[in-house]
Amino acid sequence: MPNRLANETSPYLLQHADNPVDWWPWSPEAFEEARRRGVPVLLSVGYASCHWCHVMAHESFEDASVADYLNAHFVPVKVDREERPDVDAVYMEAVQAATGQGGWPMTVFLTADAEPFYFGTYFPPEARHGMPSFHQVLEGVVAAWSDRREEVAEVAGRIVRDLAGRSLAAGEGGLPGEPELAQALLRLTRDYDEKHGGFGGAPKFPPSMVIEFLLRHHARTGAEGALQMAADSCAAMARGGIYDQLGGGFARYAVDREWVVPHFEKMLYDNALLCRVYAHLWRATGSDLARRVALETADFMVRELRTTEGGFASALDADSEDAQGRHVEGAFYVWTPAQLREVLGEQDAAFAAEYFGVTEEGTFEEGSSVLRLVGAGDAEHDDPARVTDVRARLLAARELRVRPERDDKIVAAWNGLAIAALAETGAYFDRPDLVERATEAADLLVRVHMGDVARLCRTSKDGRAGDNSGVLEDYGDVAEGFLALASVTGEGVWLEFAGFLLDIVLERFIGEGGQMFDTADDAERLIRRPQDPTDSATPAGWTAAAGALLSYAAHTGSEAHRTAAEGALGIVGALGPKAPRFIGWGLAVAEALLDGPREVAVAGPVGGELHRTALLGRAPGAVVAAGEGPDAGSEFPLLVDRPPVGGEPAAYVCRHFVCDAPTTDTGELTEKLGG
Numbered sequence: 001m002p003n004r005l006a007n008e009t010s011p012y013l014l015q016h017a018d019n020p021v022d023w024w025p026w027s028p029e030a031f032e033e034a035r036r037r038g039v040p041v042l043l044s045v046g047y048a049s050c051h052w053c054h055v056m057a058h059e060s061f062e063d064a065s066v067a068d069y070l071n072a073h074f075v076p077v078k079v080d081r082e083e084r085p086d087v088d089a090v091y092m093e094a095v096q097a098a099t100g101q102g103g104w105p106m107t108v109f110l111t112a113d114a115e116p117f118y119f120g121t122y123f124p125p126e127a128r129h130g131m132p133s134f135h136q137v138l139e140g141v142v143a144a145w146s147d148r149r150e151e152v153a154e155v156a157g158r159i160v161r162d163l164a165g166r167s168l169a170a171g172e173g174g175l176p177g178e179p180e181l182a183q184a185l186l187r188l189t190r191d192y193d194e195k196h197g198g199f200g201g202a203p204k205f206p207p208s209m210v211i212e213f214l215l216r217h218h219a220r221t222g223a224e225g226a227l228q229m230a231a232d233s234c235a236a237m238a239r240g241g242i243y244d245q246l247g248g249g250f251a252r253y254a255v256d257r258e259w260v261v262p263h264f265e266k267m268l269y270d271n272a273l274l275c276r277v278y279a280h281l282w283r284a285t286g287s288d289l290a291r292r293v294a295l296e297t298a299d300f301m302v303r304e305l306r307t308t309e310g311g312f313a314s315a316l317d318a319d320s321e322d323a324q325g326r327h328v329e330g331a332f333y334v335w336t337p338a339q340l341r342e343v344l345g346e347q348d349a350a351f352a353a354e355y356f357g358v359t360e361e362g363t364f365e366e367g368s369s370v371l372r373l374v375g376a377g378d379a380e381h382d383d384p385a386r387v388t389d390v391r392a393r394l395l396a397a398r399e400l401r402v403r404p405e406r407d408d409k410i411v412a413a414w415n416g417l418a419i420a421a422l423a424e425t426g427a428y429f430d431r432p433d434l435v436e437r438a439t440e441a442a443d444l445l446v447r448v449h450m451g452d453v454a455r456l457c458r459t460s461k462d463g464r465a466g467d468n469s470g471v472l473e474d475y476g477d478v479a480e481g482f483l484a485l486a487s488v489t490g491e492g493v494w495l496e497f498a499g500f501l502l503d504i505v506l507e508r509f510i511g512e513g514g515q516m517f518d519t520a521d522d523a524e525r526l527i528r529r530p531q532d533p534t535d536s537a538t539p540a541g542w543t544a545a546a547g548a549l550l551s552y553a554a555h556t557g558s559e560a561h562r563t564a565a566e567g568a569l570g571i572v573g574a575l576g577p578k579a580p581r582f583i584g585w586g587l588a589v590a591e592a593l594l595d596g597p598r599e600v601a602v603a604g605p606v607g608g609e610l611h612r613t614a615l616l617g618r619a620p621g622a623v624v625a626a627g628e629g630p631d632a633g634s635e636f637p638l639l640v641d642r643p644p645v646g647g648e649p650a651a652y653v654c655r656h657f658v659c660d661a662p663t664t665d666t667g668e669l670t671e672k673l674g675g
Helices: 011-015 028-037 051-061 064-073 085-099 134-147 149-164 178-191 208-221 224-239 268-285 288-305 337-344 346-356 384-398 412-428 432-450 472-489 492-508 541-556 559-568 570-575 584-595 609-615 666-672
Strands: 041-046 075-080 106-110 116-120 319-321 327-329 459-461 599-603 623-627 650-655
Touching: 011 075, 028 041, 028 075, 041 085, 051 064, 051 134, 064 134, 085 106, 085 116, 085 149, 116 134, 116 149, 134 149, 178 208, 178 224, 178 584, 208 224, 208 268, 208 584, 224 268, 224 288, 268 288, 268 412, 288 412, 288 432, 337 346, 337 384, 346 384, 412 432, 412 472, 412 609, 432 459, 432 472, 432 492, 472 492, 472 541, 472 623, 492 541, 492 559, 541 559, 541 570, 541 584, 541 623, 559 570, 559 584, 570 584, 599 609, 609 623, 609 650, 609 666, 650 666
Parallel strands: 041 075, 599 623
Antiparallel strands: 041 106, 106 116, 319 327, 599 650
């Protein structure tokens, strides 16, 4: 019989709707039930494409004896971290502070006042490797709750007091300038993996935001080392197993430092960020590899993540059924030599095995291999027609396999990232269909996530808005997407919508000292108001908002928005020199600030040569406004009093609305924008 999760919209919660565990969604009623019964709350946080979340669910939450014990001694609450990033952030901070590590599934035991007193991540069904079994953990918590309640309350109170004392000041590092960005680059150079690209060891995550900083730093300063790290990291990822060599798109991370074996789930946010990075790398270098990967990643998002409503789904699962009917990680993607021969025949299979690195020993489990480019250089193979044919035949055969499940919920922030990536990629490579897909996703966010109310909701599914309010990253990333779309399409309505969202940021998300918070001042009160300025898999709300505020100020001349952006960037001055890998987007925004950012007004047709040249300009964070006719200035303030020259389209390159002499020449415009 389904439990209370059956009425939820989250695919992750619905995965648990038939568990024998009597799950509650996060709600005041759940905590009131714990208070009424005098029992603790078990909070379990995960997400739909999380491999270890599935493992723990199968091992424990689907087990009747575990469920009976849980139901008798706890109020179990299940949370989708992608729907409630605020809840996830608050308790993950506690987990990391206590254990030094974190991850999902996250398992936290709370009092009826939502105060945590014991926590961990995945717990196995049987004790192993020094880790207690889940049942042992449950029994230990029940014993402590029954016999040492005062001690539990004291621990919970101490944790909450510690979390409450962690509020950050906005400008503690001062506005980041040339010295701080140079120190950040030096630190990155020390952390750089010269042999394999990327930063640090295993597991290795795609450093998309750091690469954006490196590209912008090179564009502003000419530092060749920055460009080399960016280009080599992108090449290593594109040639590795983390990139889907048949269907395009990136997995979430590699389990090794060589990018060979991925954790196979594919997230929208990774692919949106990386699509944009590879497009920007092509803009900087003209690399054929970067062009191909940008377009293939864009096509992957449209083909496999686009929903019928026009938005983009959150993720593809890591697991699927293999030929034996087992539900295992990577089954959809890996190959053996025998499988290659079955699809391609002996000769082409031998060619494909050499080209993609498929061996009898395998690089993954049970003799299977993850496809990589080991038989090709940065340019295509000597026989590109054969490569194309082999890829197409293998992809067609793979389509007959059982596909990974898709998490169909629409997350506002991640769709904002996708809108920016698709709009720019479409503009760079003359793919109006990609710009159209970006516009349709933006329409969905306005229609469903903004609707008739004056606020942004976090998620939707099947065209139905979810109940959870947007957090700071939603406002920042959606505004970023709208601003990119405005620059590409010349439609001022997207600038207007971005301004609407950013005004809410100014009103609701900024504290008295200029610091930013992840939730609005009228959001549900948790044990602490979450506030995290560090970039992890996605830009932090703090840095995302700073970037969008700065771009909007460049478009409009608004001092209020620029002042807020500068105030937010103080944290980059503090963290950038010490931990640049964890504030990459903040550093990229700081590069834009140091460059101006430049403002480009194109008095001429949208899609014309001057407009496209402006979009291809490498000046960090430059904004572009294009349009012609008497009404253009009403949509874009940059176009006011900036007419064509001698009847021909003209481009004005400005900083703080003070412009150089206009040009009608694309070559001169390229030079002005660092081309």
